[in-house]
Amino acid sequence: MMEQVFFYIFSIIAVISAISVISARSAVRSAFYLIITLMQVAAIFILLRSPFLAAVQVFIYVGAVMVLFLFAVMVLDIGREKLVAYMHHQSVIAVPAVIVFFIMGAYMIIRGGWNVSNAGFPEAALAKSSEVIGKEMFGRYLFPFEVVSLVLLIALIGAVALVLRGREKDKQC
C-alpha cells in the first residue's frame, strides 16, 4: 500500500518534470529537468527491488549522459530560434508515430496485461540482487569484465588522440 503511494509520488514528479523538459525555454533548464526525471526513474527502480539498476541509472544517465548533453548544449550553441532551422519536417513522421505509441501504451495499461511480479523470488533473495550480479560478473563473466576495461581504455586514448591532433593542426595555422 505504502509502496503504491510512493510509486505515484515518484511517477507524478517524473511526468511533471518530463513535461517541463519539452516546455522549458532554455536548453540548459531542459537538461536539469531531465536530471529530475531520471532521478525519479532511479527511485522507481528501487521500488522494483533493483538497487543495481538504480545505481546504473544515477551513474550513467544522471552522471555521464547528462554531462554529454550539457556539453553538447554549451558547445553547439543552439537557441530556440536556431533550432527551427535544423527541423526538416521530422514532425510529419513524429506526430503519427507518437499517437500510435500512445494508443498502444494506453491499451496495454487499461487491459492490465503487464504485471510486474517478483518473478517467483522471495523478498530476501531480491534484497541480495547486487551481490548476485557481482558474483556472476566476477565469476563466470570475468573475461568480458576485463575486456570492458580495455574498451574504456581505447575510448579514452581515442578521445585524447583526437583532441591532440586538433591541437597540432592549430599550431600549424
Add this chain to the structure above:
Amino acid sequence: MLLSYLPVLIMIGFVSFMAIAVLLMSAVFSPKNPYHEKLIAWECGLEPVGEANKGRFRVHFFVISILFVIFDVETLYLFPWATLLADKSISGFIFVEMIIFVAVLALGLIYAWAKGALEWV
C-alpha cells in the same frame, strides 16, 4: 528491504524542504526595489552581451568530460564489487581482479597526463 531506503528518502526530502524553504523565505521577506540596472546580469561592470549559455567553449572541456564519463563507468563496476568484499572466501580473488581493471584504466589516465591533455593552457 525497502525500509532500508527510508533514511535516503528522509534525507532527500529534508534537503529539498530546506532548499525550497530558504528560497521561499527570501522571496517573501526580502525588500524589493527592482530597477533596470539591478536586474541585468553582472559582467564585470560592462554591458552584458548575450546569454551565459551561448558562446564558444573550449574543446578542452571535451577531454575532461570524456575522462569523467569513463571513470564514472569504472565507479559503476566498483558498486557490485564492494558488496561482495565482505565475503571472505572470494574477496582476495575479486580484489586482484578489480586491481587489474583499475590498472588498465590507470594506463589511460597516465597516457592523457603524459600527453599533456589535462593541462589547462
